[in-house]
Amino acid sequence: GVHVQARDAVARARAAAEEHMDTVIGRTGFGLHQALVLAVVAMVFLGEGSLLGLSSLVKGDIATQFALESWQKGILSSTIYSGMFLGAFVAGPIADTFGRTRTLTLCLAAMTATGAVSAIAPTLSVLLAMQFIAGAGAGASLPVGSTLLQETLPARLAGACCVLLFIGFNIGEAGIAKAAAAFSGLSGAAFLKGMFFVSAIPSAITCLMLFVTPESPRFLASKGKTRQLGKWFRYVCRLNGKPIREVLPNGDVDVAAMCVRPPKAARAAKGLGGLGGFIMGMGKKFAVLLRRDLRWTTLRAWMLWAADSVVFFGLIYCIPQMLTAVNSAAAPEAAINVANGMNLSTLLPILGVPPMAAAIFFGAKFPKLMRQLHGGSVLTLGAAIYFATVSVNPMAFMWCLAITKMLYNASFDALYPATSVVYPTSVRATGTSIGATVGKFLSILVGPAFTVLMEKNFVAPLYLMMAFSAAATLSTIGLKMGKDEGDEDEAITVASTMSPLAPATSGGVA
Incomplete structure (x- = not known):
């Protein structure tokens, strides 16, 4: 009936908007902006590799320092992964609401802070809490970072680049192993402090990089933010040295064609706002x-x-x-x-x-x-x-x-x-x-x-x-x-x- 036709019309409009977005993003080419996004996502992967490598390398020293029993060692190892599970589960809704770069900044700031606090944690409970939060940040940052990459790069490059950047994970894992070798002569407590501080460095650097990284254009389009989307393309064109008229030959018409957002009245009528709408x-x-x-x-x-x-x-x-x-x-x-x-x-x-x-x-x-x-x-x-x-x-x-x-x-x-x-x-x-x-x-x-x-x-x-x-x-x-x-x-x-x-x-x- 009428409702089915309306649904199909919205689906067609979205498909057309997505296709137009792919075309326009492709016109921006590959330049400084894409290199910046690649660097940010590579650092996200590097930070997760460093964190997971750290958990393997220091668990013996932590067990010794806090005199852990066998079952407590298992809990220590699963703490980070429990945080990653929670982070991965909630990352999508948060990023869809507040944006990719804001969510990434929050996650990486949490990883940086918890790494520093873990280095001076006075008790096992504090250490476990910090590692859980760090795991949540890592679990959320990886899918959100991948999404930012996929939504920003031209479609023909996004998949291959996403795979290639996983080298960052391996580099982070290898880097923390090198740090462990360098700190091997330190005492137990000093060794742990050094390792936790080093593991927080990638996330701290990435936080700074995110201040100059623009939001995902697809997120802006999904929210109907035409003005911000137009600014995004102008900013990217400046970074890449592309004339704006070459990317958006029809100006605001091209920008509007990439944004499809249902009227607020229709959304309210369907009861799809807020938490209830998300769950539904x-x-x-x-x-x-x-x-x-x-x-x-x-x-x-x-x-x-x-x-x-x-x-x-x-x-x-x-x-x-x-x-x-x-x-x-x-x-x-x-x-x-x-x-x-x-x-x-x-x-x-x-x-x-x-x-x-x-x-x-x-x-x-x-x-x-x-x-x-x-x-x-x-x-x-x-x-x-x-x-x-x-x-x-x-x-x-x-x-x-x-x-x-x-x-x-x-x-x-x-x-x-x-x-x-x-x-x-x-x-x-x-x-x-x-x-x-x-x-x-x-x-x-x-x-x-x-x-x-x-x-x-x-x-x-x-x-x-x-x-x-x-x-x-x-x-x-x-x-x-x-x-x-x-x-x-x-x-x-x-x-x-x-x-x-x-x-x-x-x-x-x-």
């Missing part, structure tokens, strides 16, 4: 994800998020203890330095990022890529178990784990853009954010679960990682990719099952 809109979108034609796609995508989170973060958590155990079982002359092993596991994954970015840029199929990466991980994890228990060889064991981490690093790099192409445009952001939340939830369990498993058998976590890798490999069989970005009919079909007044989502990942 999320419920309807979630229902679409579990609709018959998308149900198996959703469950398979969740399996990929689950495997990547369990194995990748599990390796970060377990490698030091596992390598120590293998060294103890090996002949003295075969043992290798744990710090050197950690360096290998942080530097080798960087090699997998450029090929993955190139593959995405040239249009590789994500299901096939994921199947190869997870299937290869089953083999390398099996080899690691062999070199840990049958033919004990610490160097071979470490190389197997480093290669596994490289494969999963490449998979994780591509997971945001991979999920975004699995879903139709109208539920793409929701599908990506829910998948990330599934992964964050399981990452909370990594610390306590793997602590218990390693107490029974130090290679037990590897068997669990193999099981997740095998399940992820099987989940890619028959996995279908979503419609192309420009397929308006599919966008309208899905949009018509939801409220037409929900905030417009971008073509990028959330």
Whole structure:
């Protein structure tokens, strides 16, 4: 009836506005502004890598300083991941309300402050609280930073650049490992202070960079802020040295064509304002994800998020203890330095990022890529178990784990853009954010679960990682990719099952 026609009209208008936005952003080219956004997002990734690497490197010193029992060590490790789960869950609504750059600034300021306070935390409770807040900031900043990148760069570059910038995570992880080596001669308390202060440096620098980073143009358009959107394009044109008439040949008409926002009266009539509207809109979108034609796609995508989170973060958590155990079982002359092993596991994954970015840029199929990466991980994890228990060889064991981490690093790099192409445009952001939340939830369990498993058998976590890798490999069989970005009919079909007044989502990942 009339309501269906109205919904379809809004969906068509939004599709046209998105297409026009893509065209106009493409005209801005690649210049100083895009380089600034790339640098900001790279620093966001670097900060998260530094934080997670820190949690692995200092947990032993924290346990010694506060005389922690085994179960408390598990809680210590899961604190950051619990914060990341909360941050990932609330990041989208906050960023959709207040903007990408404001949300990023808040998150990174929290990470900076909590890093400094953690360095002087007088009690374990204070330290856990600070690490939880830092985890929340990291969990929120990664999807919001990725969204800012996807919404700012030309569409043909956004996916590949998002993958490429995950090198920042590896650099942050390697950098904090180097800091640990540099501070190794310090006493326990001094070592912890130095490490916490160093881990806060990337987020502090990124906060300063955000003061000159403009808001996402798609966010401004979704809010109907035509004046600010016009200023955004003028600012970017100045930075990139582009004539404004070349980018916006029709001036304000072009700007208005990118903004589609339903009338306030219609929004109020549908009761979609405030918290109740947000919950209702999320419920309807979630229902679409579990609709018959998308149900198996959703469950398979969740399996990929689950495997990547369990194995990748599990390796970060377990490698030091596992390598120590293998060294103890090996002949003295075969043992290798744990710090050197950690360096290998942080530097080798960087090699997998450029090929993955190139593959995405040239249009590789994500299901096939994921199947190869997870299937290869089953083999390398099996080899690691062999070199840990049958033919004990610490160097071979470490190389197997480093290669596994490289494969999963490449998979994780591509997971945001991979999920975004699995879903139709109208539920793409929701599908990506829910998948990330599934992964964050399981990452909370990594610390306590793997602590218990390693107490029974130090290679037990590897068997669990193999099981997740095998399940992820099987989940890619028959996995279908979503419609192309420009397929308006599919966008309208899905949009018509939801409220037409929900905030417009971008073509990028959330």
